[in-house]
Amino acid sequence: MKMNREDLKIRLEDIPPEGLEISIEDDGGLVADVYPVLEAIVAELHLTRIGPNVRVRGGLKTTLSVDCDRCLEPFPHKIEEKMFFILMPPPSGEGEEVRLRREDLDVSFFDGEVIDLGLIIREQILLSLPMRNICRESCRGLCPICGANLNQTKCECQREIRHSPFAVLKKLKISS
Numbered sequence: 492m493k494m495n496r497e498d499l500k501i502r503l504e505d506i507p508p509e510g511l512e513i514s515i516e517d518d519g520g521l522v523a524d525v526y527p528v529l530e531a532i533v534a535e536l537h538l539t540r541i542g543p544n545v546r547v548r549g550g551l552k553t554t555l556s557v558d559c560d561r562c563l564e565p566f567p568h569k570i571e572e573k574m575f576f577i578l579m580p581p582p583s584g585e586g587e588e589v590r591l592r593r594e595d596l597d598v599s600f601f602d603g604e605v606i607d608l609g610l611i612i613r614e615q616i617l618l619s620l621p622m623r624n625i626c627r628e629s630c631r632g633l634c635p636i637c638g639a640n641l642n643q644t645k646c647e648c649q650r651e652i653r654h655s656p657f658a659v660l661k662k663l664k665i666s667s
């Protein structure tokens with residue numbers, strides 16, 4: 492099911508003293524602008540008030556379709572993340588300048604009254620992705636000459652140059 496982003500906003504005053512259990516299932520809307528979602532985003536969260544702060548505990552899982560950085564083919568990337576952090580309200584009496592800077596940093600998860608769980612889950616998913624997405628350790632990538640996907644086909648290009656660190660030197664000698 493598709494969650495309405497507004498449903499994922501929790502008011503501080505709606506969290507009872509014993510805490511609030513929240514189950515979320517979202518078929519992709521939360522990150523759909525960045526990655527196609529293959530398995531719905533499921534999150535189980537427990538919110539507890541600690542004075543003006545809110546402790547968020549739980550976890551989320553989903554499977555996204557991510558493009559391999561070597562062969563450029565999409566592949567399923569499974570995500571399973573534990574979540575544990577404290578949300579603190581913005582310091583009171585801060586100037587306009589500080590407030591603007593906070594908005595730049597996209598830290599508007601919690602303004603002291605409303606917690607944006609949709610935004611929190613989205614950030615957790617995006618932050619969990621590695622710097623480089625590789626479909627598998629043995630991915631052979633694309634031929635740098637003809638662009639063929641070397642996982643699927645062999646090409647006739649001469650690529651020995653890439654395999655030996657001395658090949659480049661040899662080549663320099665020949666051409667000089």
Ligand SMILES: [Zn+2]
Pocket residue numbers: 559560561562563564625626627630631632
């Ligand atoms: Zn690949």
Ligand SMILES: [Zn+2]
Pocket residue numbers: 634635636637638639646647648
């Ligand atoms: Zn080639």
